[in-house]
Amino acid sequence: MARTKKEILVENLLVACAMGLLALLVAGVIFVAKSGSIARERSVLSDLAGRPVAAQPVAIDDPSIRRLYRLLGQGPALFGAVIDLDSRSGSAVVAAVVAADGQIQSIRLIDISSPRAPFAAAAWFANFIGRGGDRPFPSRVDAQNIAVVSGATESYLETGAALGRLSVAVRALAGEKS
Amino acid sequence: MNEQRYSYVPNPVLSGLLGVFPLVAAANSLMNGFVLGIGVALSSLTLALLMPFLQSFVPDRLRTPTSLTLSAALALLIGAGVEAFSPAAARSLGVYIPLLAVNCLSLQTLRHYHPATDGEGRVFAGQYGTGISSLLKEALGYIAAAILIGAFRELLGSGTLNFAGPDAQLFSFSLTDEPPARLFAAPAGGFIVLGCLAALYRIATLKRKRRGA
Numbered sequence: 001m002a003r004t005k006k007e008i009l010v011e012n013l014l015v016a017c018a019m020g021l022l023a024l025l026v027a028g029v030i031f032v033a034k035s036g037s038i039a040r041e042r043s044v045l046s047d048l049a050g051r052p053v054a055a056q057p058v059a060i061d062d063p064s065i066r067r068l069y070r071l072l073g074q075g076p077a078l079f080g081a082v083i084d085l086d087s088r089s090g091s092a093v094v095a096a097v098v099a100a101d102g103q104i105q106s107i108r109l110i111d112i113s114s115p116r117a118p119f120a121a122a123a124w125f126a127n128f129i130g131r132g133g134d135r136p137f138p139s140r141v142d143a144q145n146i147a148v149v150s151g152a153t154e155s156y157l158e159t160g161a162a163l164g165r166l167s168v169a170v171r172a173l174a175g176e177k178s
Numbered sequence: 179m180n181e182q183r184y185s186y187v188p189n190p191v192l193s194g195l196l197g198v199f200p201l202v203a204a205a206n207s208l209m210n211g212f213v214l215g216i217g218v219a220l221s222s223l224t225l226a227l228l229m230p231f232l233q234s235f236v237p238d239r240l241r242t243p244t245s246l247t248l249s250a251a252l253a254l255l256i257g258a259g260v261e262a263f264s265p266a267a268a269r270s271l272g273v274y275i276p277l278l279a280v281n282c283l284s285l286q287t288l289r290h291y292h293p294a295t296d297g298e299g300r301v302f303a304g305q306y307g308t309g310i311s312s313l314l315k316e317a318l319g320y321i322a323a324a325i326l327i328g329a330f331r332e333l334l335g336s337g338t339l340n341f342a343g344p345d346a347q348l349f350s351f352s353l354t355d356e357p358p359a360r361l362f363a364a365p366a367g368g369f370i371v372l373g374c375l376a377a378l379y380r381i382a383t384l385k386r387k388r389r390g391a
């Protein structure tokens with residue numbers, strides 16, 4: 001027996017409602033999972049800077065910067081960021097503390113996909129500390145003289161470029177505030 | 179007769195070359211292979227389990243878009259799980275996690291594992307059981323192939339074998355100080371490993387058939 005248009009419309013609406021409920025369920029689960037990751041990142045940033053982290057991140061338009069926070073508490077203005085870094089042999093997620101003039105104060109690895117990724121080397125980030133304010137980030141020529149960079153010059157330059165973009169973003173943000 | 183037919187389920191990756199693209203492109207480590215294998219297996223098994231409900235409650239004309247929406251929802255949930263488990267692994271797998279929604283094994287599930295129903299839409303338990311059991315074997319075969327491909331590529335391409343949990347390295351093995359052949363970490367190496375494993379699998383299958391004949 002052929003169904004009327006009204007019956008078909010009701011069927012369609014019921015399926016649409018079920019899909020809407022499914023979307024809400026998925027959004028809820030993703031929200032819970034993401035909250036856990038964000039809490040972990042905030043705790044690393046707070047530990048690294050020794051200061052509390054602002055409740056809400058600052059909106060930033062850079063695909064490699066996951067989240068950028070203002071760091072609260074006494075002392076000079078500081079910002080904390082969580083950055084994604086990629087190389088041919090693996091990816092890493094790092095936390096970085098940046099001064100208002102864009103100088104990188106400290107960096108810590110949060111997660112790494114392979115211990116053979118260049119970011120796993122203890123000295124990898126050492127040459128970026130103190131860069132970004134008056135001191136420029138290492139160039140290709142500088143990289144040739146750093147032992148840990150051997151065989152991973154492109155990844156090193158990309159790390160410098162990502163931290164450089166973070167530095168510029170923090171300077172712009174601090175400028176807006178003042 | 180039917181039992182004999184279903185007793186042997188060929189490996190979907192090594193025999194049918196099904197769903198190989200993410201394995202060749204992204205499974206360059208044991209961890210990535212494990213995550214992709216579990217993701218595909220979970221996605222296709224959950225879809226197969228949900229099929230009877232779709233068949234009972236969703237009209238024929240809406241079943242395909244509904245199944246695909248479910249598949250996309252599963253891929254999002256798996257993606258959220260991987261992100262929570264290891265953000266760096268999620269980053270290195272990139273687009274291959276959302277692409278689980280249209281993985282060949284999941285699409286094959288949608289295509290072939292619609293269980294037979296009687297005139298009133300009720301599922302025949304026997305036929306459904308056969309479908310699920312063979313799908314389970316296929317999913318386990320996919321996980322095994324993904325882990326093997328990932329492990330071989332990591333050993334040859336990086337000279338290490340690692341598996342990390344959310345907060346700690348669960349095990350770590352270093353074969354050499356320098357990567358023996360970086361090519362194996364690249365997609366070209368993925369094709370070579372897949373080809374060798376597929377050849378070994380076929381040799382083993384032929385021997386098994388000859389022994390059975």
